[in-house]
Amino acid sequence: MTLTEFRYIIALAQEGSFSRAAERCSVSQPTLSVAIARLEDELGVLLFERGKGFVSPTDVGTRIVEQARQALLEADKVRQLAHYGRDQLAGPLRLGIIHTIAPYLLPQLICALRPVAPAMPLAIEENMTANLAEMLNDNELDVLVIALPFEQNGVVTRAIYDEDFKIIVPRGHPWEQRTSMSPEEVTGAEVLLLKAGNCFRDQVLGACPQVSSPESGVRLGHSIGTIRSMVASGLGISVLPEGALTHPYSNELLSVIPFIGPSPARRIALAWRTGFVRPKAIDALLLALSRIDNPAYRMQPGLIRGLGTADA
The missing domain is CATH 1.10.10.10 (Winged helix-like DNA-binding domain superfamily/Winged helix DNA-binding domain)
Incomplete structure (x- = not known):
C-alpha cells in the first residue's frame, strides 16, 4: 500500500x-x-x-x-x-479566516507580521467557520482566525481580542442623536443581517433578542460591507463589529451608536492543531497581533509568551 x-x-x-x-x-x-x-x-x-x-x-x-x-x-x-526544521518562520503559512474578520484585520496583521517574519508569507483562505474547521482537520490549513466559541478535537485555541458591537443607522434616522441604546431596543422591520451560516449573524441574534421576534422583518445581506452600504443608502439599520466601522470604513452617511454597557461583543481567537510542527510561526502571529494599534480591538492580556511556546 x-x-x-x-x-x-x-x-x-x-x-x-x-x-x-x-x-x-x-x-x-x-x-x-x-x-x-x-x-x-x-x-x-x-x-x-x-x-x-x-x-x-x-x-x-x-x-x-x-x-x-x-x-x-x-x-x-x-x-x-x-x-x-532549520527555520520555522521560512515558507508560507496557510491561514484560514472568517469573512467578517478578514477585510478588517488582514491589512493590519500583514503589516505587523512583515518585520516579525519577513520570510513567512500568508496563503489565505477566507471562508465560513465550518468549512475552515474541516480544512484544518484535513491539514489543508495551518491556523485559523475565528470567533469563539470554537471547539474541535485535537485543536488548540488562543483568545486574541474582544470587539464590541455597534448599532448603525443612516443619517436622518430618528435614532441618529441617541448616545446609547440597549440591545432590546434593536427591533423593527428595518434590521439588516447577514445571511444564515455566518457566525456573526448568530451572535447578533443572541445579543439582540428582539431582532428574531416574529414581528421583526429582517432583511439580509451577503457581507458586512454590503450591509454597511445598504444602511448608508437609507434601507435600514444594523448591528456590526466595531472594527468594520473605524477608518477607512467609516462613512459620513452613517451614525454609529454604542450599546449601553456592558456592550455585546465577540471574542476572536487563533486555532491550530495540537502538535503543529511550527510553534514559532504561531508565536510570530501572536506577536504581530499584539502590535496592532486599533482601538476597536481590545487585546487579551498575556497575548505573547516568547517565541517557541505556542504549543504549550
Missing part, C-alpha cells in the same frame, strides 16, 4: 464518483480505478460498494479511509518537520 493509494480512496470516499475522484487527484479514471482495486486485493477486503450511479464505502472501508487520512496527516508532519 502507498500514500498515493490512500489519497485515492480518501478522494473516492468524499466524491462518491470515480470520475470526480480522478479529476480531484489529477489522474485518469482507469489509473485511479486500478490502484483502488489493487489495494483491495492486497488488503483482502472490499473498500467500496459499486452500484449503478453510486460508489459508497463499506463499513470496513469507512474505517480504513479514516485511518488512511490519519496516515497522510502523519506523513505530512514528517515532510513539514524536514522542511521547517
